[in-house]
Amino acid sequence: MDPRIREHARTIVDHSTSVEAGDNVVVSAPSVAEDLVTAIHELLGDRGANVVAMDANPRFTRAFLRAGDDDYETPEHVLALYEETDVIIRVRGETNATEQSDVPPETNAAYKRAYKPVQGEMLSKRWCLTQYPAKGSAQLAGMSTEAYENFVYDAVTLDWDAQGELQQQLVDILNDGDEVRITSGDETDVTMSIAGNTAINDTAEHNLPGGEVFTAPVRDSVNGEVHFDLPLYRQGREVSGVRVRFEDGEVVDYSAEGNEEVLDGVFDTDEGARYLGELGIGMNRGIDQFTYNMLFDEKMGDTVHMAVGSAYPETVGADNELNESAEHVDMIVDMSEDSVIEVDGEVVQRDGTFVFEDGF
Known part of the structure; x- marks a missing residue:
């Protein structure tokens, strides 16, 4: 594993979210970021935290939204999860940055309205949003994979x-x-x-x-x-x-x-x-x-x-x-x-x- 990934994980766990023993932690990330998620889990285990991992795959979200009728309800089970959560770690990383481009804007707006109580609960916790240098993200930026990796790691490991x-x-x-x-x-x-x-x-x-x-x-x-x-x-x-x-x-x-x-x-x-x-x-x-x-x-x-x-x-x-x-x-x-x-x-x-x- 690239040592910069482990440094990235330490920054997330120790600097950004200050995870402590007994904390309930949700890690939401796409599968492309599995190395970073693995490094985060190692640190969470070492700190004595409790962790739930969620696959944040935009293909899943697209399929759900395109099949719906724009009549969404607040997902109470998701809200309950975050009510019992101390720390939320969200990782971005694209394999296809345009995955949700054919979801109508009004559908996204309806889903956002239904999700608002969940969003509010998440923002009340210790949370961190970060980026994994996936190839799709590099392509969107117009950069080679190596150049984008350097760009991301230089940015997240600043003094x-x-x-x-x-x-x-x-x-x-x-x-x-x-x-x-x-x-x-x-x-x-x-x-x-x-x-x-x-x-x-x-x-x-x-x-x-x-x-x-x-x-x-x-x-x-x-x-x-x-x-x-x-x-x-x-x-x-x-x-x-x-x-x-x-x-x-x-x-x-x-x-x-x-x-x-x-x-x-x-x-x-x-x-x-x-x-x-x-x-x-x-x-x-x-x-x-x-x-x-x-x-x-x-x-x-x-x-x-x-x-x-x-x-x-x-x-x-x-x-x-x-x-x-x-x-x-x-x-x-x-x-x-x-x-x-x-x-x-x-x-x-x-x-x-x-x-x-x-x-x-």
């Missing part, structure tokens, strides 16, 4: 203490601020309040790799237009050239150059799907290539992402409204050129470089 110190400087700025304005080129100019909310320093506790600072906008405060000029890959489809206009927090107009029907399904999921739940700022300079994988792409330096849908409760202050939704869909703006982030009128990033970095 997270040092990364956290870098990011804390932005956390402090945001936590002392009230209003954020983001401009990029001629098509992005958006303002939002973050007053009373909390910025989080992502050092790979939940997402591995980590490398962002994120918070939640005040729900009804977002105004302006955003051109998400980097594509997202969702439900086996590339959604490109997304443009969104916000008024008093709500998405009032949108378009996409490719696969706009995917956005139709997202925004029609529920009321909360038309509001922003997250503002994230990428700070991981080790992720230097776009790979059509949001787990990595949203962490890239020189990017900002905004997620429509559910907000993370830990980012929302007690006096502010938590945006709730069955969806959480991140979309990215390239901030490397002709771009500025302002906090309370002060420029904190210009063309991808932060005020506390050399070359600002």
Whole structure:
């Protein structure tokens, strides 16, 4: 077994989820990731945890959704499992990244609504989402298998203490601020309040790799237009050239150059799907290539992402409204050129470089 797989497993078990003796752990992963899952199981056994393994095969999900009638109920047996779970480890790894491309967006939206209580229970636990460098994922990224393996392992084995110190400087700025304005080129100019909310320093506790600072906008405060000029890959489809206009927090107009029907399904999921739940700022300079994988792409330096849908409760202050939704869909703006982030009128990033970095 590649020693980097064992290092990846140790980071998951010890850093990201801090597994202890007696913890009930669910590991959900595709069969292509069996080496990583095996290494995780060895560590869980050594730590004295209890483990349940689940095969996360998109072929199974596709078959189920295509055979259904969009009248889904919350799977109470799955909810019961997660109610009794302490730690959830989810591993991604594609053999066919387009497996679910022929599932209608409205079907995905219906399933998301039914699954929302399960999602909420999962997010209340110690959880980690990570990536196995499968060949299908490498192909989607346009990389050789070896190059993608190096890319993934370099990203997940970062010095997270040092990364956290870098990011804390932005956390402090945001936590002392009230209003954020983001401009990029001629098509992005958006303002939002973050007053009373909390910025989080992502050092790979939940997402591995980590490398962002994120918070939640005040729900009804977002105004302006955003051109998400980097594509997202969702439900086996590339959604490109997304443009969104916000008024008093709500998405009032949108378009996409490719696969706009995917956005139709997202925004029609529920009321909360038309509001922003997250503002994230990428700070991981080790992720230097776009790979059509949001787990990595949203962490890239020189990017900002905004997620429509559910907000993370830990980012929302007690006096502010938590945006709730069955969806959480991140979309990215390239901030490397002709771009500025302002906090309370002060420029904190210009063309991808932060005020506390050399070359600002």
